[in-house]
Amino acid sequence: MSAEEDLFHSAAGNPESSRRTHTPLAVRMRPRTLDEVRGQDHILGPGTPLRALIEGRGESSVILYGPPGTGKTTIANLISSAEGRRFVSLSALDSGVKEVRAVIQSARHYATQGQATVLFIDEVHRFSKTQQDALLAAVENRTVLLVAATTENPSFSVVSPLLSRSLVVQLRACQPSDIADVLRRATTDPRGYGGSVELEPAALDHLVALAAGDVRRALTYLEAAVDTARQARGVPKKMTVTVEDIQRSTNQAIVRYDRDGDQHYDVTSAFIKSIRGSDPDAALHYLARMLEAGEDPRFIARRLIIHASEDIAMADPQSLSVAVAASQAVNLVGLPEGRLALAQATVHLATAPKSNAVYRGISSAIADVRQGKGAVVPAHLRDGHYAGAQDIGNAVGYRYPHDYPNAVVPQQYLPEDLDKARYYEPSNHGHERVIGPRLDTLRKMMGR
Numbered sequence: 161m162s163a164e165e166d167l168f169h170s171a172a173g174n175p176e177s178s179r180r181t182h183t184p185l186a187v188r189m190r191p192r193t194l195d196e197v198r199g200q201d202h203i204l205g206p207g208t209p210l211r212a213l214i215e216g217r218g219e220s221s222v223i224l225y226g227p228p229g230t231g232k233t234t235i236a237n238l239i240s241s242a243e244g245r246r247f248v249s250l251s252a253l254d255s256g257v258k259e260v261r262a263v264i265q266s267a268r269h270y271a272t273q274g275q276a277t278v279l280f281i282d283e284v285h286r287f288s289k290t291q292q293d294a295l296l297a298a299v300e301n302r303t304v305l306l307v308a309a310t311t312e313n314p315s316f317s318v319v320s321p322l323l324s325r326s327l328v329v330q331l332r333a334c335q336p337s338d339i340a341d342v343l344r345r346a347t348t349d350p351r352g353y354g355g356s357v358e359l360e361p362a363a364l365d366h367l368v369a370l371a372a373g374d375v376r377r378a379l380t381y382l383e384a385a386v387d388t389a390r391q392a393r394g395v396p397k398k399m400t401v402t403v404e405d406i407q408r409s410t411n412q413a414i415v416r417y418d419r420d421g422d423q424h425y426d427v428t429s430a431f432i433k434s435i436r437g438s439d440p441d442a443a444l445h446y447l448a449r450m451l452e453a454g455e456d457p458r459f460i461a462r463r464l465i466i467h468a469s470e471d472i473a474m475a476d477p478q479s480l481s482v483a484v485a486a487s488q489a490v491n492l493v494g495l496p497e498g499r500l501a502l503a504q505a506t507v508h509l510a511t512a513p514k515s516n517a518v519y520r521g522i523s524s525a526i527a528d529v530r531q532g533k534g535a536v537v538p539a540h541l542r543d544g545h546y547a548g549a550q551d552i553g554n555a556v557g558y559r560y561p562h563d564y565p566n567a568v569v570p571q572q573y574l575p576e577d578l579d580k581a582r583y584y585e586p587s588n589h590g591h592e593r594v595i596g597p598r599l600d601t602l603r604k605m606m607g608r
Contacts, residue, residue, distance in 0.1 A: 185383040186376045188351045189342065191234050198342055198375065199334035200231055210235065210329055213307075216242035221299050221306035223284070223314050223323070226331025229374030232309035236280040239307055246270055246277045248304075252286035257294045264298045277304045284308035285317035292319045299325045313425075333373025340368050342375050343382055357386055358400045366403050370410060384409040427453075432463060436471045440510035447499075447506050457498050461487035464505050475515035475590035482508045513590025521583035534575035541573065570606050580608065 191197045194204060194214060203210050212218035214235070224232040240247035248263050267277035281287070298304045299322065306326060310317060314328055334342075343364060346352035359367070363385075371378035385401050388409035393399065427449055434442035450460055461483070468483040486505035490498035528534060544555025559569045574581060586592035586599060 184380070185346060185352060186379040189346050189349065189379055190237065191231070194238065196345075197231055197234060197238075198338035200235075200331055203329050203331065204235075209327055213305075214238045214242060216245065219302065219305070221304075221326040222308070223318060223326045223328045224307065224309045224331060225314050225328060226311070227333050227373060228311055229371075229376035229378075230331040230333060231375070232331060233282065236282075236307050236309060239278055240280070242278075245305070246275050247280065248277060249280045249282070252281060252283040252291075255281075257291050260291060260294045264295075264303055267298065267304045271303060276302075279304040279306050281306070281308045283310065285310040285312040285314070289319055292322050296321050296325065334371075334375050335373075336368045339371050339373070339375055339378045340364055343367055343378055346379055346382060353386065356398050358398070360400060360402050363401050363403050363406055366406050370406070381406065381410050428463065431460075432467055435464075435467055435506065435510045436514065438510055438514065440507045443506050443510045444503060447502060451495070451499055451502075457490045457495055457502060458487070460502055461490050461505075464502070464509060467509055470519045471514055471516055472509060472512050472590075473515055473518035474595055475517075475587060475592045476512040477591060479509055479512050513592075515587040515589050515592050517584055517586050517592065521585070525581075525583045528578060528581065534578045536575055536577075538572050538575065540571065568602065568605050573606075582608075 194211070197204060204214075205211065209218055209220055210222060213220065213222065224235060226232060236249070239245075240249075246267075248266075250259055250263065263277070263279055267279070270277055284292070295304075295306060299306050308318075308326070314323060343359065347357045347359060348355050359382075367378055367381055367385075370381055382401070385405045385408075386399075389399055389401055389405040390396075392405075392408075427446055431443060431446035431450065434446060447460065451457070464483040465480070465487060468479040472479040482505050486501040489501035493501075539553045540555060540557040540559075542549070542554040544550055544558070550556055559571050561567045561569050563569075572579065582603075584599070586596040588596065
């Protein structure tokens with residue numbers, strides 16, 4: 161009997177073995193105790209509210225917020241195992257107000273018998289405001305103890321009343337050492353491969369890198385690599401997974417980016433801050449992440465245009481033209497070729513001299529306007545092209561600059577109560593080194 165046939169007959173004759181064969185590795189290796197959870201010591205340590213909840217002592221509703229594969233569902237399962245509590249699970253993908261109200265009604269019934277209900281809602285950010293509002297009274301009265309999971313920042317995706325009634329717990333992406341521990345355990349634990357699989361050191365490092373902090377992804381990639389290796393080599397009793405096995409089974413790392421979620425804002429923020437910080441390498445990295453994740457290139461182009469005026473402006477006046485040209489190029493040629501124009505603009509802006517003088521100038525001017533300053537336009541600057549305008553003093557005394565040497569003539573342009581205001585103060589960076597002295601001269605000529 162071949163090894164492959166032996167595995168088949170073994171599975172067929174052993175229901176538990178057969179179930180393991182068809183259950184994903186990530187599910188089989190889900191932690192069953194707190195000691196098996198990796199990477200979340202900051203929220204699961206002794207004395208923490210979440211640990212108390214898992215141990216059956218806590219009374220606070222919680223919102224678990226963090227990237228995929230960090231243990232939100234695992235923690236919910238651990239809470240469900242606490243004695244004396246009934247556990248109900250709903251998914252926001254296929255549940256609505258009707259299902260929520262049914263759970264609450266049932267929880268009231270069990271509460272009369274002295275049994276508390278824990279309600280776990282996965283992907284709570286997908287609940288509408290109405291659906292979330294349906295939970296408020298039950299959470300406030302502790303008819304249910306809510307445990308909600310979300311990959312999106314709850315400040316943006318969960319209604320304020322529900323946030324104020326819950327403890328927000330943020331999970332972190334797992335560290336490489338934590339993911340490596342989980343992968344090693346999967347190769348030796350009977351729930352995983354029970355010692356029948358080994359990982360080359362280089363293969364372990366490669367899986368950790370591909371995981372990008374996501375334990376579930378790491379286990380999924382390991383399982384795919386093992387399946388690929390077994391198909392290529394038969395089903396040996398013991399086998400070693402190599403980097404080549406992983407590369408054959410995983411063509412491309414899944415980009416950590418959610419166009420509609422918190423990662424969207426985080427990566428976009430990192431992209432702009434890298435350009436502002438004059439690091440073209442980092443900026444190109446985040447640009448690549450957005451492109452690979454399917455971000456709308458027009459959105460990226462708009463961000464570049466905004467950045468060109470906000471953080472560079474007159475230090476390199478051409479930056480705005482470059483950003484606008486990149487936007488037009490993307491509209492003309494689309495992707496994938498349009499990525500080159502975006503990359504060119506990104507590098508140009510990242511390496512350009514920086515100045516936020518224009519941004520600070522317009523912000524200060526707007527602040528004065530909002531405070532009601534400068535309401536009266538000087539009479540000599542008002543429109544004098546209609547009949548009777550000059551009779552009321554409009555445009556009287558206006559001096560046409562081109563009639564004077566250097567096209568500059570002293571006269572008041574700002575409203576009288578803002579006569580000494582200075583909104584634009586050039587830096588010493590890039591082209592503003594030229595603008596600064598010229599502006600000083602102009603202001604002196606104006607008597608300002």
